[in-house]
Amino acid sequence: MSEFTPLSRLAMAARVAHDIPEGWVCNLGIGIPTLVADCLPKDREIILHSENGILGMGPSPAPEDIDPWVINAGKQNVTLLEGASLFHHADSFAMIRGGHIDLCILGAFEVAENGDLANWATSAEDAAPAVGGAMDLAVGAKRIWVVTEHTTKDGAPKLVSHCSYPLTAPGVVDRIYTNLAVIDVTSRGFEVAEIVPGLSFEALQAQTDAVLHRKES
Amino acid sequence: MSEFTPLSRLAMAARVAHDIPEGWVCNLGIGIPTLVADCLPKDREIILHSENGILGMGPSPAPEDIDPWVINAGKQNVTLLEGASLFHHADSFAMIRGGHIDLCILGAFEVAENGDLANWATSAEDAAPAVGGAMDLAVGAKRIWVVTEHTTKDGAPKLVSHCSYPLTAPGVVDRIYTNLAVIDVTSRGFEVAEIVPGLSFEALQAQTDAVLHRKES
Amino acid sequence: MIDKRVRDIAEGLEGIQDGSTVMVGGFGSVGQPDSLIEGLIEQGARELVIVANNAGSGHVGLAKLMEAGRVRKIICSFPRSAGSVVFEDLFKAGKLELEIVPQGTLAERIRAAGAGIPAFYTATGVGTKIAEGKETREFDGKTYLMERWLPADVALVEAWRVDRWGNCDYRGSGRNFNAIMATAAKTTIVLARKIVELDEILPENVVTPGLFVSRVVPFQSNVPV
Amino acid sequence: MIDKRVRDIAEGLEGIQDGSTVMVGGFGSVGQPDSLIEGLIEQGARELVIVANNAGSGHVGLAKLMEAGRVRKIICSFPRSAGSVVFEDLFKAGKLELEIVPQGTLAERIRAAGAGIPAFYTATGVGTKIAEGKETREFDGKTYLMERWLPADVALVEAWRVDRWGNCDYRGSGRNFNAIMATAAKTTIVLARKIVELDEILPENVVTPGLFVSRVVPFQSNVPV
Numbered sequence: 074m075s076e077f078t079p080l081s082r083l084a085m086a087a088r089v090a091h092d093i094p095e096g097w098v099c100n101l102g103i104g105i106p107t108l109v110a111d112c113l114p115k116d117r118e119i120i121l122h123s124e125n126g127i128l129g130m131g132p133s134p135a136p137e138d139i140d141p142w143v144i145n146a147g148k149q150n151v152t153l154l155e156g157a158s159l160f161h162h163a164d165s166f167a168m169i170r171g172g173h174i175d176l177c178i179l180g181a182f183e184v185a186e187n188g189d190l191a192n193w194a195t196s197a198e199d200a201a202p203a204v205g206g207a208m209d210l211a212v213g214a215k216r217i218w219v220v221t222e223h224t225t226k227d228g229a230p231k232l233v234s235h236c237s238y239p240l241t242a243p244g245v246v247d248r249i250y251t252n253l254a255v256i257d258v259t260s261r262g263f264e265v266a267e268i269v270p271g272l273s274f275e276a277l278q279a280q281t282d283a284v285l286h287r288k289e290s
Numbered sequence: 291m292s293e294f295t296p297l298s299r300l301a302m303a304a305r306v307a308h309d310i311p312e313g314w315v316c317n318l319g320i321g322i323p324t325l326v327a328d329c330l331p332k333d334r335e336i337i338l339h340s341e342n343g344i345l346g347m348g349p350s351p352a353p354e355d356i357d358p359w360v361i362n363a364g365k366q367n368v369t370l371l372e373g374a375s376l377f378h379h380a381d382s383f384a385m386i387r388g389g390h391i392d393l394c395i396l397g398a399f400e401v402a403e404n405g406d407l408a409n410w411a412t413s414a415e416d417a418a419p420a421v422g423g424a425m426d427l428a429v430g431a432k433r434i435w436v437v438t439e440h441t442t443k444d445g446a447p448k449l450v451s452h453c454s455y456p457l458t459a460p461g462v463v464d465r466i467y468t469n470l471a472v473i474d475v476t477s478r479g480f481e482v483a484e485i486v487p488g489l490s491f492e493a494l495q496a497q498t499d500a501v502l503h504r505k506e507s
Numbered sequence: 508m509i510d511k512r513v514r515d516i517a518e519g520l521e522g523i524q525d526g527s528t529v530m531v532g533g534f535g536s537v538g539q540p541d542s543l544i545e546g547l548i549e550q551g552a553r554e555l556v557i558v559a560n561n562a563g564s565g566h567v568g569l570a571k572l573m574e575a576g577r578v579r580k581i582i583c584s585f586p587r588s589a590g591s592v593v594f595e596d597l598f599k600a601g602k603l604e605l606e607i608v609p610q611g612t613l614a615e616r617i618r619a620a621g622a623g624i625p626a627f628y629t630a631t632g633v634g635t636k637i638a639e640g641k642e643t644r645e646f647d648g649k650t651y652l653m654e655r656w657l658p659a660d661v662a663l664v665e666a667w668r669v670d671r672w673g674n675c676d677y678r679g680s681g682r683n684f685n686a687i688m689a690t691a692a693k694t695t696i697v698l699a700r701k702i703v704e705l706d707e708i709l710p711e712n713v714v715t716p717g718l719f720v721s722r723v724v725p726f727q728s729n730v731p732v
Numbered sequence: 733m734i735d736k737r738v739r740d741i742a743e744g745l746e747g748i749q750d751g752s753t754v755m756v757g758g759f760g761s762v763g764q765p766d767s768l769i770e771g772l773i774e775q776g777a778r779e780l781v782i783v784a785n786n787a788g789s790g791h792v793g794l795a796k797l798m799e800a801g802r803v804r805k806i807i808c809s810f811p812r813s814a815g816s817v818v819f820e821d822l823f824k825a826g827k828l829e830l831e832i833v834p835q836g837t838l839a840e841r842i843r844a845a846g847a848g849i850p851a852f853y854t855a856t857g858v859g860t861k862i863a864e865g866k867e868t869r870e871f872d873g874k875t876y877l878m879e880r881w882l883p884a885d886v887a888l889v890e891a892w893r894v895d896r897w898g899n900c901d902y903r904g905s906g907r908n909f910n911a912i913m914a915t916a917a918k919t920t921i922v923l924a925r926k927i928v929e930l931d932e933i934l935p936e937n938v939v940t941p942g943l944f945v946s947r948v949v950p951f952q953s954n955v956p957v
Contacts (some may be wrong), residue, residue, distance in 0.1 A: 092799045094736045116574035118734045120897070120943065124610060125534040125683050129897075129939045135891060142538070142679025148535035148666065156897045159679065161686035161714075162534070168613030169846035170583060171915065175942050194636075201605060203587040203596050209611030212630045243634040247948040276867035313509045315718045335509045337672070337718065341835060342908050345716045346672075358761070359904025365760035371673045372703040374813040375713035376904065378911035378939070379759070385623035386857060388690065390718050411861075414897035418823050418830060421810040425862065426836030429855045430623060430780030460859040615847070622840070625871035627852040646850035646880070655871070674776070711901070712937055 077271030079223075087112040087248045089178060089220050091276040093119050093177035097175040100124070100132040100210055102192075103147045105220045106178040120156075122174055123204040126165045129157030146206065166206070176247040179207065179248075181221045183236045184264035186283040189216065193239035202239070211242035223251035223280055229280035232256065232263060253277055256285070263286050294488030296440075296469040304329040306395060306437050314392040317341070317427055317440045319409075320364045322437045323395040337373075339391055339482040346374030363423065370444050383423070386430040394431035396424065398438045398463075400453045403479035403500040405463040407434065408455035419456070427474045428459035438499055440468035447499035449473065451482060470494055473502070481505050510671045511723045516546035519724035520527075523552045526579075527660040530617070530692055531559040531569060532685035532717055535722050538677065540665040540698040542727065544568045547663070553660025554582045558617070558659060560579065560610065560684055573597055580604035582657070584613050600705030609637060614687060616657035621690025621719075626655050662692035666715065669699035674713045686714050694721045736948045737927065742769035744921050744949035745895045748777045751804075752885040755842070755917055756794060757786040757910035763902065765890040765923040767952065773800055781805045781883055783842070785835065785909055786935045789815030789833050794953055795945070798822055805829035807882070808839050834862060839912060845883035846915025846944075853878055887917035891940065894924035898945025899938045919946045928952075 080088060093099060093109075095117040101107050111132065113119050113191035121130040123145040130145060131152035138152070145151045153159075168174060183191040185267055194202035209216055224230055232249065248266075249256045254277055255267035265284045268277055278285050297305065302324035310316060311325075312334040318324050327350065330336050338347040341363040348369035351357070353367070362368045370376075385391060400408040407428055411419035428434055439445055449466065465483075466473045471494055472484035481503045485494055495502050520543065523529070529547070548571060555578050562581050563569030570593040572578060577708060587593050597603040608616065608678030609631045619627055628651035640651040640702045662717050664685045666675035675697060677685060677692075689695045697720050740745045745768065746943060747753070754772070758764030773796060780803050787806050788794030789817055795818040797803060811819050822828040833841065834856045840914045853876035857863050867878040882884075889910045891900035900922060902910060922945050 076671075106628045109533050120734070122943075123680075125680050126643070127680055128943060140679060144537055144680055144683055153935050156895060156899060156942065157935040158899055158941040159677075159682065159935045160938075160941065161612070161682040161738065162614035162684050162848075163687045166614045168941070168943060170615075170848035171846045172848060173846075173915070182787070186579040190638035201587050201595065202607060202636075203585040204607055206607050206608040208635060209631045211635070212612070220516050221851075257618065327799050339511070339904075342762075342905050343717060344905055346710070357904060358841065359906055361762050363903055371711050373670060373674060373717065375709040375716040376902075377713075377716065378907040379839035379909050380912045381836070383839045384618075385716070386855065387623035387716065387840075388621045388838050390621075390690070391624060392882045418812050418820065419832060419861075420810040421832055421834050421836035421862070422810040425834040425860060428731065429858070430836070457860045480693045488699055497672075613920075615849070624840070624852050624854060625874075625876055626869075627844070629849060644851075649850075651850055678936075691934050711903075714936075731897075 077269050080269060082221040083108055085250055085252055086244065087148055088255070089218060090114065093176065098122055098173065100169070100174050100177045100214060102177070102179040103125040104180040106180060107147055109178055124165055124170065126160045126162060127153065128265040129154045129155065142194050168208055169209050172213060172215060174214040176216045176218060178218045178220055179210065181219045181231060182238050183231050183233050184219050184246050184249055185233050185236045188244040188258045189236045190219065190241045190246050192241045194239045196238065207241050211245045216247045217245045218248045218250065223253040231281060231282045232283060234283040253280065261286055294486050298485060300325055300409060300465055302437055303471055307331065310393065312336065315339055315390065317391050317394045317431060318384070319396040321395070321397040322377060323397060324364055339385065341382055343377045343379060344370070344374065346371045368493065383426055386426050389430060389432060390432040392434045394427040395435045395437055396427065398436045398448065399455050400448050400450050401436050401463050401466055402450050402453045403475070405461040405464050405475045406453045407436065407458045408453040409458045409488055411456045424458050428462045433464045434462045435465045435467065436463050437467040440470040447497060449498045449500060451500040470497065478503055511673045511720060512671055513704045513722050513724055516724055516727065517543060517549070519543070519722050520546050520550045522714060523547065523550055523661055525552050526554045527552060527557040528558065529584045531557060531663040531689040532662065532664045532683065534560055534680065534683035537679060537686045538665045538681035539566045539568065540663045543663040543724065544572055545699050548572055548577070549569065553577050554579045556582065556678045558582045559627060560584050561588055562586035562594035564588060566593060570594065571604065572619050578603060581605040581607065582608060584608055584610040585678065587663040612654055616654055619656040620658035624656060626653055628636040628653055631659055648716055657691065660677045661693065661694040662695045664689050665697060665698045666700065668701045668703045668708055669697055669723050670703050670705045670708060671723070672705060673697065673717030675715035675720065676706050676708050676712055677714055682714055687714045689719045695719055696724060698724050698726055733876050736898045736945055737896055738947050738949055740791070741767060741838065742950055743770070744947050745771050745775045747770065747834060748775055750777050751779045752777060753781040753783065753915040755884040755887040756782060756891045757887065757913050758909065759785055759905065759908035762904060763889045763890045763906035763908055763910045764793065766793045767915060768888040768923050768949065769797055773797055773802070774819045774941055778802050781807065783807045783882060785809055786813055787811035787816050787819035789813060791818060794818065798828065801832045803954055807831040807833060809833055809835040819844055819847050841879055842916045843884035844881040846912065849881060851880050858912055875939065882916065884917040885919065887913040889920060889922045890921070890923045891925065893926045893928045894922055895928050895930045895933060897930060898922065898942030898948055899933050900940035900945065901933050902939055907939055914940045914944045920944055921947045921949060923949050923951055
């Protein structure tokens with residue numbers, strides 16, 4: 074039996090942050106993706122976009138510095154960096170849908186080996202699904218990275234051969250960061266780029282509902 | 291023989307200006323329409339729009355007050371009133387095409403009795419016609435008033451049964467101000483609202499290539 | 508003199524008809540014209556179609572309007588959020604029609620209505636439930652959905668500074684849906700946090716030019732705390 | 733550190749290929765990036781497709797570029813104006829392709845390219861020569877034309893204040909086509925009248941957010957007087 078430690082939510086966020094190059098414009102979804110903001114390397118300028126009309130978001134404010142008029146898409150108070158800009162929803166989504174956002178980091182219910190993303194509704198019969206900006210981001214951003222636990226709380230795989238939940242967008246995911254591995258979505262399917270120390274490829278495969286490929290070197 | 295004096299270009303502009311109610315947002319085309327700006331009643335607030343991104347244009351500046359960065363669609367230096375706003379071309383034409391301009395005053399080569407307007411090209415074979423914003427204004431503004439000489443310099447009628455020149459837009463003209471008359475375009479065609487003193491209805495008809503109707507009272 | 512200022516909320520909301528489509532600006536708590544919504548409950552119009560990003564939360568504002576049975580249908584991107592109990596109850600009981608629109612498509616449909624564009628194509632929603640019943644079309648080898656404009660009878664908007672011509676600016680992230688909804692309605696009613704003189708907002712800093720605005724309502728809080 | 737500033741015009745225009753579609757901002761003399769156009773003549777790219785409102789006048793700027801035989805086609809709304817002699821001569825001689833687009837349709841096609849909208853419908857041009865060869869379609873009983881987006885390889889833009897992230901504002905009527913062309917090109921090159929620090933343009937006053945801008949060129953007049 075191998076010993077391994079799955080990454081914490083914050084460690085997953087930090088792992089993603091590590092891969093974002095200077096100068097990229099990034100949009101962060103709700104949940105673990107939001108944590109990425111706090112993990113960005115201090116020596117790189119990375120510009121954060123929020124759907125509700127902010128480019129150049131800074132860290133959360135100290136309680137005494139809260140400006141109630143400045144919130145992010147998750148409705149949390151945020152700050153503005155020097156160089157920030159403010160705009161309305163149509164301009165904001167023009168940035169997204171026009172391909173001007175370098176990277177969007179999203180959570181997921183399921184990702185399929187062909188890059189299909191399901192992250193907005195947990196069943197086709199869902200009474201009142203809430204899509205928000207997920208579909209726009211999924212098709213509009215230049216790259217989609219998903220950050221998610223490798224399996225559900227019940228141990229069911231979230232990386233699957235076919236999504237069973239309603240799609241957010243077909244074939245859009247480029248890369249997946251889980252608490253167990255970093256996986257690229259390629260033309261031949263899931264390609265494992267990295268596994269947490271102590272976890273075997275076979276053990277990772279056992280928690281995944283699609284064939285994993287070893288990275289060609 | 292009756293005695294009459296055709297209106298001068300400035301008098302035509304003044305006649306049009308007289309009919310614009312307070313509060314209307316107006317766009318003025320090149321030529322006589324531009325003169326309307328100088329004839330607006332001083333006791334009415336009328337807001338002038340320019341395609342190149344100005345709402346709230348004021349009169350021409352004195353030579354020493356020229357700001358070379360503020361010009362109208364005719365490329366003339368203009369001023370900004372208190373309450374003016376500046377925007378880009380897509381927002382400016384969104385105002386026009388979205389039906390937010392109360393009135394557009396345009397010149398014309400020909401106007402037909404069904405409201406067809408021809409004011410951009412003088413023949414279908416025109417080597418390099420120049421349309422500018424005329425088509426957008428013609429279909430987008432809530433009302434189109436044409437101000438023009440009643441005939442060409444050669445005496446050919448400009449108010450016609452059918453336009454011979456390429457159309458700017460079909461069926462859009464509401465009212466025509468000429469140097470001889472004010473004419474409404476109605477469901478039964480041209481309806482004469484006003485004639486310059488001394489000119490008979492018959493004499494006006496003789497200079498018009500479509501049936502004129504007397505206004506029903 | 509052009510003066511779009513009205514005395515109070517009641518005068519600002521005069522004439523809103525039963526069956527109207529009403530846009531409600533704001534995103535989260537920023538730029539939500541809460542006191543206009545409260546005023547709309549007073550005003551009494553029924554069978555409303557509401558266009559907003561969310562479907563309200565708690566028992567105030569939009570949620571209260573729905574709870575009062577005034578809303579026939581809601582068009583939004585994200586109805587289910589923390590505290591959206593009124594919406595969920597009404598929806599489950601079949602007492603509220605729902606049209607889910609992706610947030611960017613919602614914004615663009617509103618902008619299109621203001622700009623005279625009856626329909627446009629977008630990649631958002633292709634290959635998903637959102638595409639059901641919608642026309643698709645290929646351009647340059649990629650598939651897009653056709654989406655229609657979304658005009659309204661009334662827009663309820665909150666702005667920061669507003670002058671008597673109706674020129675507006677917004678504070679912080681407050682322009683969100685407000686600035687586009689202002690362009691898309693027959694009657695745009697702006698709740699002004701501050702009413703200012705004509706020359707106070709510089710021409711280059713006006714976000715909503717006055718021609719989009721019908722009535723300017725001075726801010727006064729009628730929202731129960 | 734993100735720093736989009738380049739040394740000079742030559743560095744700003746590096747890599748523009750033969751056959752590129754190049755947008756040129758400005759309306760009248762306001763916001764025309766004349767020195768970038770002069771630089772493009774130096775740079776040497778040929779067979780260009782130019783998108784601009786006008787077709788130049790006199791023998792400077794755009795007219796000079798055309799006179800130098802670098803332009804294959806021009807897409808504009810108003811080619812024939814006082815002094816457009818170079819355009820008229822080339823056009824009559826069959827040496828220049830021309831696509832006439834109504835000004836509002838031109839602006840909207842450019843905006844659509846920046847916003848990821850491959851096509852939209854407009855009433856402008858219905859029943860005219862402009863409609864020839866274009867699809868029409870009825871919505872709610874009214875006829876509209878379908879128009880396609882108009883993306884470019886390069887946009888040449890003039891702004892007033894620009895910071896190292898590329899955030900821009902514009903002076904007077906200078907945003908005109910500049911602010912929309914900045915969104916529609918793969919490479920947007922901004923001629924900055926003033927280069928300023930990151931915090932000098934307030935967030936609410938930025939007109940072109942920096943993400944649209946590729947290179948910031950300090951203003952220097954290379955335009956022969």
